[in-house]
Amino acid sequence: MYRKVKGTQDFFGIEAKKLRHLEGIIRAVIEKFGYEEIITPIFENTEVFVRSSGEESDIVSKEMYTFDDKGGRSLTLRPEGTAPVVRAFLENKLYARRALNKYYYFGPMFRYERPQAGRYREFNQFGIEAFGASSPYLDADVIISAAEIFKALGIENIKLKINTIGDFASRAAYSALLKEHFGKGISSLCDDCARRLDRNPLRILDCKIDRDNPLLKNAPKIEAVLSAEAKAYFQKVLKILDASGISYEVDPNLVRGLDYYTDTVFEFILESDDELGGLAVCAGGKYSDLVRSFNGPDIPGIGYAFGIERIIAIMDKQNLFPDLASRADIVLISLDEEAKEKALLLARALRGAGFYAELDYQNFNLKPQFRLSEQVDAKFLVIIGEEELKNKQLAVKNALTKEQELIPETKILEYFKENLK
């Protein structure tokens, strides 16, 4: 027996429906905010991710599925959605379409992480990216859109954590400060962090290995070096959130693992006592320099990504999915060859009229055909036998009331239009 690759999942039956159901709700919300769908390839040239996330990021240094294709190109299964969207934005000169460009995406992402609850090697994300405005109003509106999605899904107990990592100048000053701080205790940090010290000391704050090291807990906060401009920008974002009735907690340790963030960063976390508590469901931030670092024009961006599997887990826990089982409208039961042919043609006509019609393809006995009707929870059964064929009539049975009546073949569509509204 072949087994699925570790950290991957099969979606079928109700689980597949949940994914699509949730996608529909999210789409409806985000399109009202003016976002358009963008669909990019599942793989990209490896350089796209190295450039955006940074050589030192966990994603690039440990988690990417990278391979050479038969032409010797280094390709990578996308570990996240922002870099491909930025690549597409530039390659297709989407910035020429209008001043502000808003895109959303759905799709699988791939990371070589240690699989555990809520963490997979292939997982689905929904995300947005907005390009073209450096404005606390946009930042706030992006966060509001995420909050609206949680509301539309019915998810409760979600906490917004927010922070600023400052503009370019603030970040540089903060890096210097952290370098000095961590330099003093470098021997107590992991090898990765030792390497990060020179290249990107902010990254150390994000380290999963050294998370509980006091050196991290006592690290200087960005507050100390934030420029007046960056401070004012952040205060404005918070003020708009206040006015919008969106509660948040400012978390000075929130820095986000990727190189490209500037100013506003945020995460939505589930608060609960069970195993899902503390799970990050949505995370994002502003990136002022990413587009330029791809050799593009100086256009700022902001975005976030939701983890779809985590949303499904939370919605299961909070009982938020409606009944997604689909019931057949009509099962056609046929008792001989001629009737089977009739059943197939009739099924086609019924489907053409908008009904979900099902039939058994190989049995002529009643028993297996009744069993099928039960499996698909049919609302009506149509029984076609010798008698019915001869008289051009169909025996129609209501599965609920068990009442049966004979309907002329020519009237059958009308009958169901009347009885299956």
Ligand code: AMP
């Ligand atoms: P990130 O791109 O790391 O900021 O992740 C954004 C969101 O994607 C997270 O908040 C999670 O909900 C989800 N996510 C990230 N990594 C995984 C994973 N390995 N498995 C499942 N969901 C994930």
